[in-house]
Amino acid sequence: MEIQLQVAQAQDRSEIAALIHGSTNAWYRQHGMGDIFSAGAESCGLFVDVYQQLDAGHHWIARDEQGAICGSCFFHPRETHLGLGIMNVHPDYFGRGIARRLLAKADELAGDLPVRLLSSALNLDSYSLYQRGGFTPYALYQDMAIPVPSQGLELPRLTRGQVRAARLDDLPAILQLERELLGIERQRDIAYFLNDTSGLWRVAVWELDGRIGGYLASVAHPASRMLGPGCCHGEEIALELLGWMLDHHHRGATPVVLVPTPCSALSQAVLRWGGRICELHIAQVKGQAQPPGGVVMPSFLPESG
Known part of the structure; x- marks a missing residue:
């Protein structure tokens, strides 16, 4: 299956909100925990709105051959570094390299600047992804x-x-x-x-x-x-x-x-x-x-x- 990366558009907001809501809650349920997002999927449009207001043109999505959005990542360019915001991949597309391609986009956008992120210590798949991508932990938070x-x-x-x-x-x-x-x-x-x-x-x-x-x-x-x-x-x-x-x-x-x-x-x-x-x-x-x-x-x- 061919996956295409592209910049998100205004009309993608609801589909991206549903992706963030559904994929995040699915991961936590699969690991014996409750939903992180207890409100409806539309509430996750907040992430799209905030990053659009701060960094228009730096929200990238992945589409499959039918045009469905199967991945999303917010990139946050700053004076001293590039911030990697929330990244999501639809559960049906896990293991297909979408997160790896979105992470590679961070290198492209950052240029010579450091890339910084926060990741859950519970999600060892994500931790491994970032380790393979050259990231180093420098602080731990409760x-x-x-x-x-x-x-x-x-x-x-x-x-x-x-x-x-x-x-x-x-x-x-x-x-x-x-x-x-x-x-x-x-x-x-x-x-x-x-x-x-x-x-x-x-x-x-x-x-x-x-x-x-x-x-x-x-x-x-x-x-x-x-x-x-x-x-x-x-x-x-x-x-x-x-x-x-x-x-x-x-x-x-x-x-x-x-x-x-x-x-x-x-x-x-x-x-x-x-x-x-x-x-x-x-x-x-x-x-x-x-x-x-x-x-x-x-x-x-x-x-x-």
Whole structure:
């Protein structure tokens, strides 16, 4: 069977959303777990929409001879690297090399830049694919689901700083923080979060004496309810950012945050809040990556490995 790769078009949105929804849920069900996407397939149009708004023309799909979409991958070009977003292959097409061809497209689009991604530690087939493709793990994260009471949270302050809603003029300080702690830059992403007026995204910063020492973004949508991306200088700052965002953006819900495995005080505190570890994710890079500093909390939308 001949498979053709091409750039996704606007009219492909519903079919791609169904592919993301169906293939992801099928993989988790096959491995004895529940559906990741509990809302309908149309909810996964969120991924198409966000990447289209951020990176028009960088979403590639695979079509079979009958024209059906059997694979999809979002590519996210940034100033310092290429991000590899969510990749899906229809279950009926597993083992036919579609994921390998989509991964090769990343090399073509990246040029001399590193390629970064997050992958589930549960999916050893994907892990093997990335290893064969030349990727190296550089960080391990615990996915922690945190139930938030409908009345919100009352958590003690741990630092002298304060957490507040981010403003547009915080953009330079957030970018500088990411350059320092992650060695990357992604101005379009941060500006996208800060300029959102839909209520889908929120951004908070931790500030002390006029200096920003941490930030955290958050998305609240049926297809993705997650804290991140974000980074900060220490675990107490991370806890204050998490507490603020849970209280202001996720009351009555159970969002997920990725906590670096070395941050034991942070993960222990989240467990005391009622959080549970539901999965592990591995940050991988093809090329060079600066070891993460401070506390880094990545996300899947957009990819922020």
